[in-house]
Amino acid sequence: MYSQGLIGADGSTNETEEFLAAFQARIDAEEKIEPNDPMPAGYRRTLVRQIGQHAHSEIVGMLPEGNWNTRAPSLKRKAALLAKVQDEGGHGLYLYSAAETLGVSREQMTEELISGKAKYSSIFNYPTLNWADMGAVGWLVDGAAIMNQIALCRCSYGPYARAMIRVCAEESFHQRQGYEIMLTMCNGTKAQKDMAQDALNRLWWPALMMFGPHDGDSAHSEQSMKWKIKRFSNDALRNKFINATVPQAEFLGLTIPDPDLNWDDTLNNGAGGYVHGPIDWDEFWRVVNGDGVMNRERLAARKRAHDDGAWVREAALAHAEKRAARMAAE
């Protein structure tokens, strides 16, 4: 569960015009680029950065929901939540694998994450404070991510596109289980419905921020679009998400926490669409740059898991070596 927005990798590249034109011709012909194919350095760098951020988002994204693994209020919810958080781990794994085809190791990417150098979706730096957050995360955060991820299934880089196809197939239950939690709580006691509204109030704006800065302020976006690493603009996906989500909130009987939200008949070639109020981009950049409520704890948790696991990984390698030696001696 990730959405574009942080990409920001420098796509600049210094290959010859001829090389770049030949590469662009392959992209324009919708040919997929595979690991050993010649590619501009900027293309490789952009992908490594984007796939890495995407993978990190999945892995860090395990934490806010994992925060409720031991507190799920029914055995059915307990199973669904654990399966979902486990899926996020699997998605991180698929994505690290896709990035590894570009010559960067999982070990390197992990180092970049835990050192704070790499970015990940800012949404995971917000805390999950009540059970309805499990509903809202599935409904809004996975909902936002899916808009982006479906588009990425057609990304020009083969391994990334294939990983996304797998991710999208698995994620189809995530948003639904989230919405079902919201629905159950909105049909429940007043306290439950209050929790649901509270979760929506806290997560709505961060969910919109997941799509990244407005198109005009989105650095390097144009090159990514041209290379078909990114297939829709930030604003286009954000608007699509809002148009899909507002009626779902109405069905729940919840209020979108945006007093400026209004319908404009003229949008989308006369089909109409919502116009949202101003997004607090200062908050977005503050959280991206490390000063969200949970940034430090998220990184500390990942670092602890990595450091505490070192002796296990070393033991497995040591045993593998001994076993290989024994087998060779036989």
Added chain:
Amino acid sequence: MSLYQAVLELADDHLILSHRLSEWCGHGPMLEEDLALSNMALDLLGSARTLFSYAAVLEGKNRSEDDLAYLRSEREYFNCLLVERPNGDFSCTMLRQFYFAAFMEPFWQAALGSSDAVISGVAGKAVKEMAYHLRHAGEWVVRLGDGTDVSRAKMQAAINDLHPYWEELFTTQTANDALPDRAEIRTQWEASVKSVFVQAGLAFPDPVHAQQGGRIGEHGETLGHMLAPMQYLQRAHPGAVW
């Protein structure tokens, strides 16, 4: 003793161990193992749910699986002490899983022929899951025992830490004809454990006093701390549907 009580014991073992394993999710030593631990937790949770539902039917008081899981206190839980032991490090978690699966795999094998259709049904599914847990956890016991000096020391420490707790697996307050005799599984359990310990170059320690009490609801102090967060929403909002 009643089949209800016997099924409840089994259900409690599975839920508590599943809950413990779920605490690892997002914190495993490597992603691959994070997923493996969650898979095992989900297997156990699946069996727990079927067993709780069956216990509720046997009890006949119109309670649900969730009532049994979320609305009983520490003293009303009958899991063995082994499964509630804190995760400790990865060696401790894997050893606990190995001990449990080395018991449950032959237990479910024997239960396949149970006269009780629900029990034999659960056994048919669970015996395969436990065979995998036994193999996977056993592979790790071997690797950590025969890995580095550090891993070997940690594994041996885990063996010592869990040593007072495995014997309770063979006890029950509720012997029932529909379920295999727990005491009879001891031979198979010891054979599994010894064969893996030999491969791992690990020593099975001399007997110590076996701690017991889980089957009569007398637990260590950690169980209450596990149940408190698990049950808090159900307790704070009586009757709410989630």
Added chain:
Amino acid sequence: MTDVTPLWEVFIRPRNGLAHKHVGSLHAADEVLALDAARDVYTRREEGTSIWIMRSDAIVASDPAHADETFDPAGDKIYRHPTFYKIPDEVGHM
């Protein structure tokens, strides 16, 4: 001792009768753990009935730089394909 857990490629047979198909990769210290991990990562939704794994560094791949001479010469051998041959409709399906 290498300090990096090796990378493995995973191939799954979706059901008997079909070939194993590449599904992704993973890290594991040895082939036993790699098989277990392949099962735990890639078959959680009944994706398969058989798993193959192999060390990624054991794969020998054709060089994209040689793609033209490797693959293009097959392009003009249209006589290898059944549609190259004209059989009158009256003869029926062949």
